[in-house]
Amino acid sequence: MKHHPLRIGIAGAGLGGLCLAQGLARVGMDVDVFERDAGMHARAQGYRLRIDADGQRALAACLAPDRYALFRHSATQAQGAPRWIGPDLAPREERRPVNWRATGGAGDDADTEPGDLAVHRQTLREILGDGLQDRIRYGHAVVAVDVSGAQAASAGTLVTDDGQRHAYDLIVAADGVASPLRQTLLPHAAANHLGAYTVYGRTPLDPACAAALDARLLEGVTVVFGAGLSLIIEPMRFSAPLPALAARHAPGCTLSPADDYLYWAFLGRAETLGVAALEDDADAAAWLAGLRHTVRDWHSSLRRVLDLADPRSISQRAVRMPDTVPEWPVGAVTFLGDAIHAMSPAGGLGANTALADAASLAAALATVRERADLRGALRAYESDLRARGRAALQTSLAGTRRLLA
Template sequence: MAVSTRKPILISGAGLASLLLAQSLLRASIPFLIFERDSSFSFRAQGYRLRLSSEGLNAIESALEPEMWKRFWETCGKTGGEGFGTIDAKTGLRVPEPPDDNKNDKPKVPKETLTSRGGKIVGISRGEMRKLFASGCEPFIHWSHRVTSYELTPSGVHAVFADGSKSVEGEMLIGGEGIYSKVAKQVSQGKLKVYDTGARGIHGQAPTTAFKGLGEGVWRMVDDSNPKGRCSVITNVRSGDMDDPNVQFGWTMGAQPGVIKVPNDDGAMIGTPAAEIVKELTADWHPRLKPLFDEMDVSEAAFWKITCSTPAGVPEWPNEPRVTVIGDAAHSMTPAGGIGANTAVQDSALLGRLIAEAGGYSDGVTAAYEKQMRVYGSEAVGISYGLATVGFGISIDENSKTV
C-alpha cells in the first residue's frame, strides 16, 4: 500500500517527546501530522540544558536514524571536571557531600546519578535538541493549532482545535502537549492530574566567561539564609566553551514555596521581571558566583511553575486503542534529578517502536505502551518527588491544588 493513501498518526504538541516520536514514524515511513499551539519554534525561551541519563540516551539512539544520532551525539556537551558539587552561595565554598545514612529510622532519599556514558555527564540545551529532532519533520508541523479535544470515528480520530475546526481523520492521536494537555484529561477521564507544588523557578543564561569562577562540573549553589525558605541554582559548566563570550551557558533557579513571587503568578512572563527577582535574591551571594546573574541575558530570563504528578505514580484509566499520551502529559515531574525529559524520550522510543512494528495503528498498541510506561513512569515520578521534598521543601497529595 502506498504511504500517501494511509491516514496519518496525529500528534498534539511539537515538544521533545512529540518530535522524537515523529522521528520514529519518519524512519518507519508511517505518515504523521503535528499540531502545535505556538506560532514557531522561537516563540518561547528554549535555552536551559537537559542532563541526559543512560536510559534517555539509549532511547534517543534507538529512535533516530544512525546519521542523525551521530549529529545529535556530536552536539551534546560532555562534562568531566569535578563531577557534581554543592556550593554554599554565601561563602562560595564547596560543601562536603553527607555520608550515606544507613539507619532505618529515616525515609530513604534517592541518590542522583549524573554520569551516563564514558564516565561523563552528557547534556544538551532544550532548543538544540528540539531543532535536531525537528529535522525532516518541518513539512508536517501545523503551527498555531491548539488541540482542545478529540472525536473518535468508526475508523479513526479527529483532533479538535480551539477555534472549533477539526483535523483530517487520523489513525491515532498522541497527546504530547505537556502539563496542560486536554488530550490527557479527556482520554484518562480526568484521572491524569498535575499538581502545583507551590515552588517556583527561574531560568537564565549568561556568557560562558561568567562561569569561569566555577570551573568545569555540574554545580548546585544553595542559599539557606532566606527566612522564607531555601533557594538554589544548578548549572552545567563544560570545558570546551568556557572562554568563548559568544556562547551562553544556562542555569536554573528553584526555590521553596513563597521565596519567588511571580507577578500575578503569570508563569508565561519572561524578561526583566524574572531577571530582577533573581538579582534581588542573589544580591549578597559570593563574588565567585555573582557574574552568572550580573551578566545574565535579561531577555532569556523566564519563570516556571514546579509541578508534579501524584507521588503515587501514573494512574490507570480505561484504554482507548486510538488515543494515548506521552511526556509531561502522562507524567509531570519536578526538575529535581533532571528526570522528566529522560522519561519522556523513553515514551517516544517505546511507542514509536510499537507503532512501527505494527505498521501503524493496531488495536493493542496503546494498551501495550501504557502498561510498560506506567512501570518506569511511576518509578521516575517517585524519585523526582522524593528528591524535591528535600530540595524544594514540597509536600503534595491527592487533595493538593492542580494546575
C-alpha cells in the same frame, strides 16, 4: 519503504512528540504533528538539558544514525567532577543527591551506561524536527478529540482551532504539562502545583564572566544549597560552532548558532526565592531583582552569575506534578511525556522520560501489521509507560524535596 497500515496524529511538537514522529517516520508510518506554536523558534523554551542513558537510548532508537551522531557531537565538552557547595562556596558533600549521574562528553561513544550529555535545548529540538518539515503543522492548536464517531473500533478525530477535523487510527497527546487533551479526557489526572518555582537563565561565558567568577564554577556542574532553595550552575561549552557540526555530521540538518554560556537555575518556594509578592507573569527584571536580593549575602562569585546574566534570558515556571500516572481504557487516544507525567526539573527526568515514552510507543507501533493489532500494542506501551512514569515521578519528587530542604 513498505506502506504501514496505521495513520497517527500527534498533538504537540515538543521533545516527546517530535522523537515519536522521528521513530514512526523511520518505519514508514503515516504521521502528522500538530503544534500550537507558529514555528520551531516561536518562543524561547529553555537552555540546557541533561540527557541520561535512557534518553540517549531512546534517541538512538528513533533518530536516523546521522542525526543521532549530530546529537552526541552537539553536546558540551566533557567537564570536571560535579561540586556540592554552600552559598559561601564551602563543600557540602553530604548533600550530594543519591541518584546523581556522571557527565559524559560530546564525542564519547554510547557504551552500556553512558554518562549524561548536556545539550542545548534548541539544538536538540532542531535535530528532532529535521526531515519532518512536511509533517509538522505549526500554528494548529489541538482543541478536542472526537472518539464518538462511527469509524473503526479504535479510531478518533482530532479537531484543531481552525475547526478542521483529521481522522487517525491513533491520536497521541504529547501536548505538554497543560495538555488540553488530558484536561478533557482525564480531568482527575491534573498536574498539581507543588508550591515551588524554577527560575532559570543564562550568563554569557565570555572573558568578562571568566575573569569575574571562581574558576571552579566554570569547570563542571555546581549545585549550591541555600536555605530552602538550591541553585544549579553548568557551563555550556560547545566543541565547535553548531552549524559546522551539522555540516560535518548530518549535512541535511541546519543548526542555529549558540555562543558558550553558563546555565543557571534556581529551585525554591516563592518566599525563599524572594519573589513571593510577584505574579506568575511578572516580568523577568522583577524576578531577577528578587533573586539578587535573596543572594545578597552569598559569595561574590555567585552573585556575579546573576549580575552578568542576560536579562532577556530569564524565565520562570511553577513546578507541577500529578500524583501518579493514571489508568485509562485502551482506545483511540494515548499519552506521552509531560502531558501525562509532568515532573519537577529537580531530577532531570522529564525530557528523558518523554523520550523513553516516545521510543517505547514507536517500538510497540512498529510491531503492528494490521489495524487489529493496535490494541495489543497500546496495552504493551501503556503498561510500560505507567511503570517507568510512576518510578520517575517518585524519584523526581524525592529530588525536589531534597533541593528545597
